Every structure is written in structure tokens, then in C-alpha cells.
Amino acid sequence: MNFARFSERIDGLKYLAGKMELTGSRVRRYLMQMPFSTDRDLLESHFDILQKACEILSDQKAKPFMMQLQHLFSRVHDIRGTLAALKEKRTLDEVELFEIKSFAALCADAGKLCEQAGFPYEKLYPLQEAFNILDPDKTGTVSFYIYDSYNKALSNARRQVAATDPGRDPGKWDQLQNTIQKEELAVREKLSLELSVLYPVLQENFDKLARIEIWFAKAKLAHTYNMVRPATVPGDQPGVLSVEGMINPAIAENLENAGGKFQPVSVTLYPEPCLLTGANMSGKTVVLKTLALIQALTQFSFFVPAQRASIPLVKDVFLVIGDKQDQYRGLSSFAAEMLDLDRILANMAAGTKMLVLADEPARTTNPQEGAAILCALVEYLEKYCVMSLISTHYGDLGLSCRKLRVTGFEGAQVKGRLDPLRMNSYMNYSLIEDKGGSVPLEALNIARLLGVDVSFIDTAKKYLK
């Protein structure tokens, strides 16, 4: 599973990927192919690198080097084709040889800048040897052509052709041109062979340059969204996920644009199912999405948008939102959800360690069967000790599992109509442990505040038993 696949499932991840300042598709490709890691040592070592990158970004002294480095990133070309040619020992043309030369020069500069900025990771190999091969006259300039000094016959032919008038002596001119072509090819073949030995280090530097850029883009992201380094929970300790003051960057930004503010939420999950209840618009879905985001960010070596986070590593994250209709495959939203659940069940049976976040499962069918499906899901999650959070509006299910409730609406006294975006200021989004089995009945109250027709709401109240 790579970053691209995850960002399809978790939209917060896609949002943050879009906010990363990367110079182009060359680097974005590396980001998208990043693997979802379950290796704690590797992740911790990555967090060390990221922390260093963050320190460098806030270090005023490193600033000029960082600016130069950013500029340099934008000058690195996508030379995949040329590298592939070297790997396959094909003969490079003049343009490709130039690309290698200019890449070698860029790597030298980038290496120096990283050192000056104090970034000791992803050390670039000095490519002086490659540069020297392409700079026979020792001019030190990046420009390139098939220099006369590569080949005696070539320089002779060039000298002669310069003294020949193609109009007066076309035969001789053509012949000399052919010689030049032949000799230039010989030079290119020789250079390509010499450079092909250096292919592994060239490729490695090419990869490293993209990685360095990604590290600093991640650090920049961490600065922008006040992210912190998550602590990963060792595999031999009980897998308790604990996040304090988490924020969903995409939603927070929307709220801020509308003049609101995102209320940070804290949550702790154990290797067991936990139900999440709360009024409509109380942010249950946001809690699920943000947890999925934080779990994924951790395992893709990002910092996370929270005040503190301790994350056990899992093999997979399932976020089942239930809005995944797939009309092309003939699936209703219910069917798509059931198939998702079935995948989760299969993973449970296989013993996969995972985080399951489900938003009101089985809400699109009748309440009796819906509740039954929910109960069965909880029973399975309990049996396989799966760390999970399940939001629901179904009350009094008689389940003994742990329950969390959104504190909820604190604006019962509000009269008149409320803008949905302002609802936010009357809602307390914090989560509390809930011992009872009932769910808050605030749907009609909230519908009223949204300005829904009053007589309609009164009619609905008649049916409340």
C-alpha cells in the first residue's frame, strides 16, 4: 500500500499532499509511491530526520541556504529517461550527456547547501568523476558539446570542414561531415560506457534529491499546521492510541475562512470497539476522519496535527464513511458499505492488526436490521480485539462495550435561525465517557435552529413516542 492509495481513501491526506510545496511531478511521484510503514525503528529514524528539517526551517542562520536549496530543487530535471539509458548501457546523445553533466553539478551544489544548512541526512554522493568525464578541458562550466579534445580525428575533420566551402566543394564537405558524425558517435559511445559505471550513484542521488525535498516539504507542513512528532507505541506494549488536541487541517481552514475556529478534540482508543454517539452536526464524522488521517500520517513519516499523539502501528486503516456509492458497478451505498465491512471481517479473520473507523454503519437500511448489523460488528471487533471507533445514532442496543459521547449542543437557549457555519460556536465537540446506553435526542432541535419550517417540526414532534 502506498501513499497514493491511502490518499484516495482518506481525503485529509490528499488535502495535505496538495498543500506540500513540491517542485513538480518528479518529486510528487516519489511522494505518491511512499510506502505505508509498520517498521517502528524506521519510522522513528524518519522522525529524527523530519525533526532536524523542522529545526533547520526555524533557524534564521540556515535561511539563505534553504532558499538556495529550494531554488535548486526547481532546477532538477526529470532525467529518468537518461538514467534508464545509462542503466541499459545505451549510447547517450549530446542532450542526455549535457543532462548528466548539469545534474552532477547540481548535486555538488545541493550537497554543499545541505551541509551548510546543517542537514546531515540523505548525503549526496560527490559526482565529480561524472562531471570530469564531461569536462575534458577542465573549464568547470556546465554547458556541453562534443569537445575537440575528445578525439584527434574529430578535431582534424572539424578544422578541415571549416576551411571547406560546401557550395564549391560539396563532395568533400559531405565526406568531412560524415567523418565528424562518425567520430562524434565514437566519442558518445565511449563517454556513455564510462558513465554507465556510475549509474548506481547517479540514480541514488536522483532519488535522494527528491527525498530531501520531501523532508523539507513535510517540515514546512508541520510548521504551517502546528504538527507534532507522534510517539510510536512499541509492538510489545498494549496498543493504546492516544491523541490530545487533534485538529483536522482541511476543516480547520474552512472554518477559519468563515470566521470560526476548530475546537481541538482528544481521544484515547484501546484494542477494542468503542461506540461514538452525539447529536447531529456534533462532529462525529470529523473525529473519525481526523483519527484516520493521524494514523496514516504517522505511518507515512509525517508529523501529526495534534498537541500530543501516541500511536500504535497497524497494518491497515479502514475508514468506512458510507457515502461510497458506486453506480457504475451497480452498488448502492448500503451495498458498498457491506462489501467494505466484509473486507474488514476478512482482515480480522486473518489476524491483521488494524484501525477501524466506521461512520454510522448500516444507517441506510431499516433500524431493526441496521442495529443488528451494528451489534454483530461490535461483537466481532471485540472478539478479535480490534482498535475501533464506531459512530452511531442507534440507542439502547444493550452493548457492554466502551462508549464515548460528544458533549454536544450548548445553545438550547438560542432562538431563531442559525447559520450552519455558526453552529460551531454553540457546540462542545469534546468527547466524554458515556456509561448509559441512550443517545441524545436533539435532531428536531437542530433542525429548528437550521431554520426548517416550524409547523413541520411540530408535526414531527407529534410522532415522537
Place this chain on the structure above:
Amino acid sequence: MPFTDQIIRYGSLSVVGLGKNTGKTECLRYVLDKLHQRQKVVAVTSIGIDGEGVDRVTATPKPFIFLEKGMYFTTVASYYKTKRFRAEICEVLPYETVLGKLVTARALEKGKMILAGPSDTILLQNWVREMPQNFPVDICLVDGAISRLSPASPAVTESMILAVGAAYSLNMRTLAERTRFIFDTVHLPLAGGSLRNKLESITRGIRGITDNGEITDPGVESALLPAQVREVLGKCQNRIYVPGAVSNALLKTLGEGKEVGKTELYIRDFSRIFAEPRVFYSFLRKGGRIIQLFSTRFLAVCVNPVSPQGYRLNSEELVDSIQKEVDIPVYDIKKMEG
């Protein structure tokens, strides 16, 4: 040559043609030669993909661009590799065109080359801006494409030369009228500085301008359909700004308005005008005004009296008939070279 000084002063020049084989490339060759004599370092490229050795439309040989030692040029890698002279590659551009990678190189000796450079106006604009930053270049020259005036937009180059030739039409009056039309569009009145500053960053949609210079957005996407234009007129009184294409439909509909005499149409520059001369002049005759935000310097008209089929117009008559229409120098490039 009188316009060489002006080219040097403005730093960039487009050579555009009324059509294919109008002598555009000969004209460019002439300018290159003059600038070389003045020991200026020139960078040259051509827009788009009209770079075949033989013109695909008319099957006549397409001239190479002759490069002198020290000139910079930008072309696709596949053409570059066919060169028969020494040049050093200085840069590979960070994007590809349909013909592949673009290479900027410096000629180490005299040579000839087919040029096919950046393929759209934005990329050309970057090229003109960046060449003098990256290399010791004094002047940037752009060889325009088939019947496209876009590279001559002031957004790309500071000055322009128009090539007019018998290939476009064998009728001298047609040639003179068409040249006059371009001359008139280039010389439309310029907007005032404060209004220009307000409109400059708006590159899509349509805007209205109130009497006290406020910009209003009627919420209409484009002005391509008569109904859209009428809607805008209804909402914005008589002063509107259209950053995109100025079409026949736009000018016709504006011309049909009751208050056409008070209508002011603001456009970015002459290269956005795609309306026919007939419609353009009709709008102006009715009292409508067209005002541009940016203008280019139209330095000269070069004529090529020979058509690709071999017909030859009388050079002096052609120069005279065009000269009567425009207030800038008109030259027969072939005569000047000879």
C-alpha cells in the same frame, strides 16, 4: 537599417507574418544579420511546431535560420541533433513540447538551424524573460508561427515586425487593407495607468467599469455568445472589460446596442482581437471605442512580393500601396538584402 536601433532599445522582438511564406523567416534572418553586425548577443527561437525543412502546406523549402557565432537559440532536441556545426548546450528547458525536449544552445561557429521553440504564449513569455537572466543576452527574437499574431503580444515581446507577402494574397489591395487592420489594432488607444493597474490581474471572465472607475463582476464567464454580451451590457452599463478573445459576436452585439456611441470596450492587447476587420471598423464607425491595456511597438512592415507558386508582384507598387495605409516604414526585404 533604421529599426535596428529600436530593436536594441526594446530588447525583444517578434517577427510575425500575415500567413505562411510571407517572408517572415527572411525578415528574421535579415534582422539577425544586422544585430550581429552591431555585435549584440542575440537569442532566437520560434513559436510552435512550424519547423519542417519543407513547408507541409505548400511544399516549398522552408528557410533555415542562419546563426552566427555566439548566438543563443532554443529548439527541440531532435532538430538540434541534426545540426552540422559546433554549438554547446547550455540548458535543457524544464518542460517538453509535443516534439520533445527543448534545448538552449550557443553557436560556437556559423551554422544553420531549424527552430521550433516553446509552443505557447505563456512559455514564450517566460523564455523572453529568462534568457537575459540566465545568459549574457542583449536581445530576444521570436519567429512567429503561421498566421498567429500571439507572439507579438506585448505580454511576450516589446516590439514587432510584420511580414506581408504575396503568399497571403496576390491582390495588393487585400494586402494593404489587412496590414492597415493590424496597424489600427496595434494603435488602439491605451487605458490610463490606474485603470490598467486594476484590470491587469484579471485574465478571465468579464468585468464592468463604473463611471468612477470601480470594477464590477457581472458573473458571466465569457463573451462569446450574443446573449452573454447583452446580459453583461444590461448589468454593467457601457464600459466593459474583456480579457479574453474579442470575437465577431462580441463586437456585433455591442454595435447593436442602443448606446453604442457611449460603449467602451477594454481589452488586454491587440493580439486578442479575432473579429473580422469589417466588424471591427463597423463598431468603431458607430462610435464605439476599443481601449487596450498594453501596446506593443510596431516597428516596420516587411513585404515579400514573391508567392510560393512563383508569382511576383511589383515590389515598388506593393511597398507604396501598403505605405499609404500605415504610418511606419515598409520595406521589401529581398531588395534590401540584394
